Amino acid sequence: MKKVVFYIIFLFVFFFGVSIELQAQDIELMYEPAYVSPVAHVEVSARIIKMFQATEFTPLNFGKVALNDAGVQIEITPTGMRKVSGSIDTKDKSYSPARYYISGGNLTSCKVQIPNEPIILTNFRDSKTIVVSDWSADYYAENGTGTNDGLQAITLGATLNVGSKADNPAGVYDGTYDITFLYN
Numbered sequence: 001m002k003k004v005v006f007y008i009i010f011l012f013v014f015f016f017g018v019s020i021e022l023q024a025q026d027i028e029l030m031y032e033p034a035y036v037s038p039v040a041h042v043e044v045s046a047r048i049i050k051m052f053q054a055t056e057f058t059p060l061n062f063g064k065v066a067l068n069d070a071g072v073q074i075e076i077t078p079t080g081m082r083k084v085s086g087s088i089d090t091k092d093k094s095y096s097p098a099r100y101y102i103s104g105g106n107l108t109s110c111k112v113q114i115p116n117e118p119i120i121l122t123n124f125r126d127s128k129t130i131v132v133s134d135w136s137a138d139y140y141a142e143n144g145t146g147t148n149d150g151l152q153a154i155t156l157g158a159t160l161n162v163g164s165k166a167d168n169p170a171g172v173y174d175g176t177y178d179i180t181f182l183y184n
Contacts, residue, residue, distance in 0.1 A: 052104040063095030121173035
């Protein structure tokens with residue numbers, strides 16, 4: 001049967017002259033380069049911590065000083081010891097280093113910048129002055145401190161340089177100093 005179909009097609013093409021034209025088409029590839037802009041979805045977070053605060057608990061206090069004749073130096077250490085060079089009545093025990101409580105976020109840290117220059121205390125009754133110098137701080141203030149449970153104590157000391165009775169007559173001498181707490 002296959003042969004018969006083949007002969008019929010052959011005879012048809014032979015007698016009627018059907019021509020079959022084959023052509024190849026030009027294929028043009030059209031493309032545009034794809035510009036890919038990478039997009040990344042990144043998580044962002046913020047942590048809000050308690051505000052950092054420094055509170056003076058105890059002011060720096062050199063105590064009551066009863067001069068003999070000459071001047072004297074009184075050092076209050078950060079640990080609370082009083083060292084005296086000169087002759088004064090040392091029965092008064094009301095002296096103390098400055099003590100600050102630092103509060104902030106748990107496990108945060110801070111450093112303290114203490115005065116590096118002397119400060120002046122003034123007797124407002126007669127304008128006489130006394131110099132406070134040689135500031136010192138406990139280990140935590142100088143080297144940075146971590147606030148366990150958000151609280152840390154820092155103590156400061158200094159040296160009071162008192163002149164003679166004529167230079168520094170009896171009276172109250174006041175002044176201020178600046179310390180800076182650097183929060184990390």
